[in-house]
Amino acid sequence: MSDPMMTNILNSLRTGQNLPPEIVNYMYIHGSFLLFLDFPEGSEFGIDYKSWKTGDKFRGLKMIPPGVHFVYCSINSTPRIGFFHTFKAGEIVVKKWNKQTEDFEDQEVPEDQLPEKRQQLKNLDSCLAPYPFENYRSWYALTDFVTESTVNRIKPLKGRITAQAELVSLETAYMEKPEDNPEVSCTQTVDRDHPIRTRFVDQHGLPVMKIREGYEIRFQEIPQLRGDIPRIGIEHSDRLFRLTRSLNGDWKQLLAELQIAFVCFLIGQVFEGFEQWKRIIHLLCCCPNSFGSQHDLFISYIRVLFFQLKECPSDFFVDIVSRDNFLTTTLSMLFANIRDSAHAKDDLKKKSAQFKAYLTKQFKWDFECE
Structure with missing residues (x-):
């Protein structure tokens, strides 16, 4: 870890000490802020290893250490929705909850509006929860190899990590993107000229489902065994x-x-x-x-x-x-x-x-x- 102050934080956590006032002041200036607006009261909100039930004043987090973090939320015990983000020193990230879609939306902060947004943070200070530093050492140990390029390579194109998968049938996927299968009719409409719609079913007759494009976690494909390499025992x-x-x-x-x-x-x-x-x-x-x-x-x-x-x-x-x-x-x-x-x-x-x-x-x- 190249930042000496972050090293001091880890050392303080190792000895079980509370963060000294000078480190708290440093993190307020150089840490990141996450504004999470209009999120329902009494819902789950978390970052890394810590989650809370939100109160009526909750507006987000402050003093987030620079680096990769995982932010997630859930309302009414639904599957968690989360995202990885590489927070920069002093960065302000703004998300807003959409009650209709039950999802959060990004709100970009233009460069020229940053001074005004920083001024607003002072008024919101009592509504921002401090980052849970008591869990930071554990989080750092779990993610010390993860970089911004790792996150950008693996995260879904839509940005969301969720167990509530956006599933569509295989035929719907081909209708939405017919170039993937030129043998399937582009229209897929049933009419006099096309009396039968192409169906994709498994051995039980159930529709074959897949995650809608853009929502998949883009894990690296693990290479399969090659038959042309002689093997003695288990050697891969x-x-x-x-x-x-x-x-x-x-x-x-x-x-x-x-x-x-x-x-x-x-x-x-x-x-x-x-x-x-x-x-x-x-x-x-x-x-x-x-x-x-x-x-x-x-x-x-x-x-x-x-x-x-x-x-x-x-x-x-x-x-x-x-x-x-x-x-x-x-x-x-x-x-x-x-x-x-x-x-x-x-x-x-x-x-x-x-x-x-x-x-x-x-x-x-x-x-x-x-």
């Missing part, structure tokens, strides 16, 4: 190589995607985030030939997993993850692969053994399987 390093190559060779962006997928599921409550999280974990546990050439990746991967599992609610694994023994099975492969690898360096073997011991003690998991 060729897939890892192709995946990192699609990310411009930057393994940090792979871990950033792992972190965003986890946040989308744990906080955004989007199941597709959980699925992508599992795909990446499974791949990284099956690449023993890469332990030497990608040493830094696997050292950091263990650290990322440690903080993710450390921050999970106690019932998280019982209800969701451990139901099919996914983590114990895949991590058993990782620990065994590292232990037996001729490519893994000593520090990676030590980190792996420590992580295995932690999980065994914390969750009572048994990794001693074939």
